[in-house]
Amino acid sequence: MENISAYENGPDPGQHINHNDTDPTFDDDSNSFDDYYHEHVNSIFEIVIYGYILPVLVIISSLCNCLVIGGFLRKHIRTSANIILVLIAISDSLTGLVTLPATFYVYSREQMLLSKDWCNATMITRLYIARAFHTISVWETVLLWFQRFLHVRHPAVANR
Structure with missing residues (x-):
């Protein structure tokens, strides 16, 4: 009972919990909890930035990107560089x-x-999916540079 009450407020800062498969005292079934302690919400700064400012910035930037997409996909200004920008x-x-x-x-x-589902969703979207889209953006920027380089260095090849 004493062990479970320690998890109600989260683990102690100095407490080291060893949960590995080689530890003979670790029993996976006896320590299964429905809730996971989320250590990242520990300052008012994180709550304000990630909870209130970040969603507003994401929505504003997505709306601006929708304007960029709508503008660059019009037929009379559709070029290879504009497609990369889209x-x-x-x-x-x-x-x-x-x-x-x-x-x-x-x-x-x-x-x-x-809950286990929210913890997994938060970590997967932040650590894997968002980073994958960011990496794609970086490589698309490299592609835009290469396309611009071709237009300047070899204009005849680039027009084909």
Whole structure:
């Protein structure tokens, strides 16, 4: 009983919990909890930035990217460079939008204990999916540089 009450307020800062498969005292079934302690919500700074300012910035930047997409996809200004800029706008918007639901849920409500599903959703979207879209944006920027380089260095090849 004493061990479970320690988890109600989260683990002690100096307490080291060894949960590995080689530890003979670790029993996976006896320590299964429905809620996971989310250590990242520990300052008012994080709550304000991630809970209130980040969602507004993501929505504003996504709306601006929608304007970029709508503008550059018109027939009379559709060029290869503008198509690459549209792709960059899409991947930049998705970088913020995929993290928005989980981040807003965790930080705006100041959730200290998360269900397993919310913990997994938060970490997967922040650590994998958002980074993948950001990496795509970086490579699209490199592609735009290469396309511009071809137009300057070899204009005859680039026009084909």
